[in-house]
Amino acid sequence: MGALGYRPELKRTLGNFHTFAAGISYISILTGTFQLFYFGVSFGGPAYWWSWPIVFVGQLMVALCFCELAARYPVAGSVYNWAKTLGGPHVGWLGGWMMLAATMVTLSAVALAYQVTLPQIDARFQVVGDGSGATDAAANAVLLGTVLIVFSTLVNAFGVRLMARMNSAGVFIELIAAVGLVVLLASQITRGPADVLTETQGLGDGQSLGYLGAFLTASLASAYVMYGFDTASSLGEESHDPSRNAPRAILRALVASFLIGGLILLFALMAVPDLASKELSEKGLQYVVLETLGADMGEVVLWCVVVAITVCVLAVQAAGTRMMFAMARDNNLPASRQLARVSRRFRTPVLPAVVIGVVGVAVLVVNVNQPQIFSVITSIAIIMIYLAYLLVTVPMLVQRLRGTWRPVDGGFSLGRWGLPVNVVAVVWGAVMSLNLAWPRAEVYNATGEQHWYLRWGAFLFIGVVAVGGFAYYWFVQRRRTGVLAEHRAVVPPRAPSDSVS
Secondary structure (H helix, E strand, C coil), rough: CHHHHHHCCCCCCEEEHHHHHHHHHHHHHHHHHHHHHHHHHHCCCCHHHHHHHHHHHHHHHHHHHHHHHHHCHHHHHHHHHHHHHHHHHHHHHHHHHHHHHHHHHHHHHHHHHHHHHHHHCCCHCCCCCCCCCCCCCHHHHHHHHHHHHHHHHHHHHHHHHEEEEEEEEHHHHHHHHHHHHHHHHCCCCCCCCCHHHHCCCCCCCCCCCCCHHHHHCCHHHHHHCCCCHHHHHHHHEEEEEEHHHHHHHHHHHHHHHHHHHHHCCCHHHCCCCCCCCCCCHHCCHHHHHHHHHHHHHHHHHHHHHHHHHCCCCCCCHHHHHHHHHHHHHHCCCCHHHHCCCCCCCCCCCCCHHHHHHHHHHHHHHHHHCCHHHHHHHHHHHHHHHHHHHHHHHHHHHHHHHHCCCCCCCCCCCCHHHHHHHHHHHHHHHHHHHHHHCCCHHHHCCCCCCCCCHHHHHHHHHHHHHHHHHHHHHHHHHHHCCCCCCHCCCCCCCCCCCCCCC
């Protein structure tokens, strides 16, 4: 910490499993697969499954770059500090700002997953209306999501140890449930993988790009799941031996999510009684579980999904809290001194947790009557995170090309593979960001009257966030940037020289 210019303030209490749990709970196998399975099937049919390994390979390239950085800079607000170190204070601020905004939107997007699961367990969870109204689901999602965010805010404010314990317990339950679900679905298989992996259901017919266009839209369902692995490093200041453990946690979280999640999706499509059922694109993976495993066992699995959603929200808010704290101690946010203050009792930055929770609820409330709330909020959150990742991988590639990048001695290193991996990571991030932001009516203006500003909603929203935020930094904040005195590392005075001039 001293080498990075910061005074150690956060309590180191997290072990190997806690670090791994932080990464895998942010990715959250059950949350992502259950929340957007319906979306993938709707736009790509069963063959959308191929987007899963494609997204994994692309994100693995990014994760490998992050592993080198995590070994060298295991610091809170990982993406912000990496971008700052590699690209300078301007790039760092923009990367941190984009990641911070994305985290707050992601918090809302993940909290919405309660609506996809709880009402299917018990109709009484549909508090607003009976679910048949045009905006019943969206309004009820806001209500359930708000309750979850309030709970997560309290847990994150009361200390990293409480958050880590709940997170680790939840991840343990999620992993057991995910592996159990793979086994249960495998026992109900009714068709072979060839019948699933080649079934497009005629989607894409009549489009200029054919099935490719439909597939690119459906890939959003996979892109949503496999990100957030940098959280394992963002908790580095609260972990034991983070330079060694953080890279391992990043890779383990991503690989485990790919393997288990991929099997869940594949076996679900192989086990569902009717592959052409409309319920697949309406009720999603929850429908498959209840239909194939029966009501009792299906509800047990769905309750495990609820646990997974809960710990995912905890992890997202924890990562966002560290990001805000990291930027604030560099005096890079309004009211930085207050935001960077660490509670003496809980040894955590309490105010950032509260601010992120309030903004997360506000994002939900603004969209209370928006029927396509799920796909719009999810898509925008993903794009901003992909862009924030690019603000790390691009300057890292520049340093590699200049020959100035050096992995930490004795730590994780890609060696001669560093340059090609970095190139693929940059190309992947740019192409996928463009794909996700493409002005598709089915994503950004799926219902109601068509409006150009809705179709271009991702470009407009992200443009305002990026340009407005950077303008604020350039004209206001950049002259104030610098580690606050109370957070600056204390450099011991040098001993006087014995030499005589």
